[in-house]
Amino acid sequence: MALRLLRNQQLRSAVLQLSTRTFTTTRVMPKQYHFDTRKFALQLERQGFSATQSEAVLKAVASVIDDGVQNLQNSLVSKEEFSKQSYQQKVDFAKLKSELQTLDKTDATRIATENERLITDIDKLRQKFKEELAKQQAGVRLDLNLEKGRMREESAVQELKLAETGSRIDQELANFKTQIETTKLQVVQWLIGVCTGAFALVLAYIRLLS
Structure with missing residues (x-):
């Protein structure tokens, strides 16, 4: 073993x-x-x-x-076959490299085009936003001006009403003063009449006594 x-x-x-x-x-x-x-x-x-x-x-x-x-x-493999395969690999590599370069250029062009389109769209949106903002501001200004005009009109109407009320009050006061003066005159006239009548009665009584 x-x-x-x-x-x-x-x-x-x-x-x-x-x-x-x-x-x-x-x-x-x-x-x-x-x-x-x-x-x-x-x-x-x-x-x-x-x-x-x-x-x-x-x-x-x-x-x-x-x-x-x-x-x-x-x-x-034989030397010829190896050379053939090596050449074919070089050709395939060159073709692949060319395709990759073409693809890179195509992608770069597509990206640049897409970027330009996005920039254009952004500019359009910015311009549209500015226009909408200007419209909104103009509308707000118009509303404010209309409101101011309405408030001025209402203020003028109120002032006119106040002036009319003041004039009416002044007129009523003048009428009241006139009525008071008239009443005073009537009272004075009534007092004069009463006094004259009383004096006449006194004189008549004195004559009767004498």
């Missing part, structure tokens, strides 16, 4: 050494290897492998190497 584990470890070390070697990537002569198979077999035999085991290991390693080389060859 220990000998088998040692051989497996030695086999893994040998395979690891082979995996770090450099192989050709050309499509020609796929069976060409860059290591000495005879030397590798002798190394295996010195490590305790029999000739049959060494041959089996060589076949397994060769199969693995063939598969790896084949996969590597399949994944590789």
